[in-house]
Amino acid sequence: MSYSGLMMLPKSYFDIFLVILLVPILNLFVYLHNSFSTSISYLGLPYFIEPDITVDADHVSSSSSPATRRCNIPLSALLLRELLPVVKFSDLVDPPDSCSVCFKDFETEDEIWRLTNCQHIFHRSCLNRWMGYDQKTCPLCRLSLVPHGKEEMYNERLWWLCNNSQL
Incomplete structure (x- = not known):
């Protein structure tokens, strides 16, 4: 033993x-x-432990009233949608044939999110759905979706919105 x-x-x-x-x-x-x-x-500090507190898409700007409502879109996604450029597929030079999220071919008139940090492109709806899960990185390479040089502004606005929205 x-x-x-x-x-x-x-x-x-x-x-x-x-x-x-x-x-x-x-x-x-x-x-x-x-x-x-x-x-x-x-x-009254649920944002401290729940960073994905959400508000109505019509109340994203920093001048919004504190009487915002919950919906299914995280604040971080709403702010990222303001920061990322939307372009038409036809405006791109030498783009890939298909979206890496849904694997569907791009159409000439498709609205495309072009990520500024890594230059990957996706259908607008595909990246919106990705950001809706509170993802803040590229689905392919995991670089931040927040454009370089705008991190401080993004964090300040996110902090302001979290502190001034009510459930």
Whole structure:
């Protein structure tokens, strides 16, 4: 029979003891997390723990009233839609044949999102759906969707909107 050097119990008893000790510790962490989340919510700071708080698409600008409503579009996606250039497929020089998200061929009149950091292009609806899942990176290369040089403005506006929107 093998013995553990710590408690002089048979190894199998020591393993069971660790599991019995670990479960209450994990339960304590869950309790603390739930208590912290509830406290933050009661203080009116749910944006601190829920960064994907959303508002109505008509109330995106920094001059919007605080009486905004929830919808299915994250604030980050609404702000990114303002920052990214939309172009017609026919205006692009040497574009790929198909969208990397839906794999459908581009049509001449399709509205295209051209990412400024990596130059990848996607159908507008495909990238909108991607950003709707609160994704802030290119679906192909994972570079940030926020254009270089506009990160500070993006973060300030996102912070302002989170602090001035009500649920």
